[in-house]
Amino acid sequence: MNRPLTRLALALSVAVALAACKPQAPAEPAASTPATEPAAAAAVDPAPAAADAMPASLPFDQKGFAGTFKGTLPCADCPGIDTTLVLNADGTYTLDTVYQGKPGAFSTDGTWTTEAGDKTVRLDPNSKSEQDRLFAIASNGELKALDLQGQPLPDTHPHSLLRDGAATP
Secondary structure (H helix, E strand, O other): OHHHHHHHHHHHHHHHHHHOOOOOOOHHHHHOOOOHHHHHHHHHOHHHHHHHHHHHHHHHOHHHHOEEEEEEEOOOOOOOEEEEEEEOOOOEEEEEEEEOOOOOEEEEEEEEEEEOOOOEEEEEEOOOOOOOEEEEEEEOOEEEEEOOOOOEOOOOOOOEEEEOOOOOO
């Protein structure tokens, strides 16, 4: 009577191993007596790997990275450009700029995405007469302006936007 139960347990072990699509799994259940332990271990192993992958992407997720960034960017013919960039969780943005020593303020809006393995933010303006703008993600609290080709600007002038509240404690 134990023989039919053993064969049934062995058949179930092989079926579970094949369903898990692991080539080495069929050999393991046949060698071990308790058939359910390897299957339980196989079911537990993928979950931590998936959980480990999620936190790495959270800081650059639109909802996780959205916020307001402020700073003064370089200007060719003025002391600087006071800049406020609002990245919304829905993938839209608003960019407000004020040229120091010049009248008027400018505002653009559009959509934003991350690129280059979540290391760059691309601003795609709604007005197609304006060019896309690129910022390197230096940290969760800092964006650095890039040139039109995505290259860093010279370090001779400040070119960082800091998360609102990050500049002062």
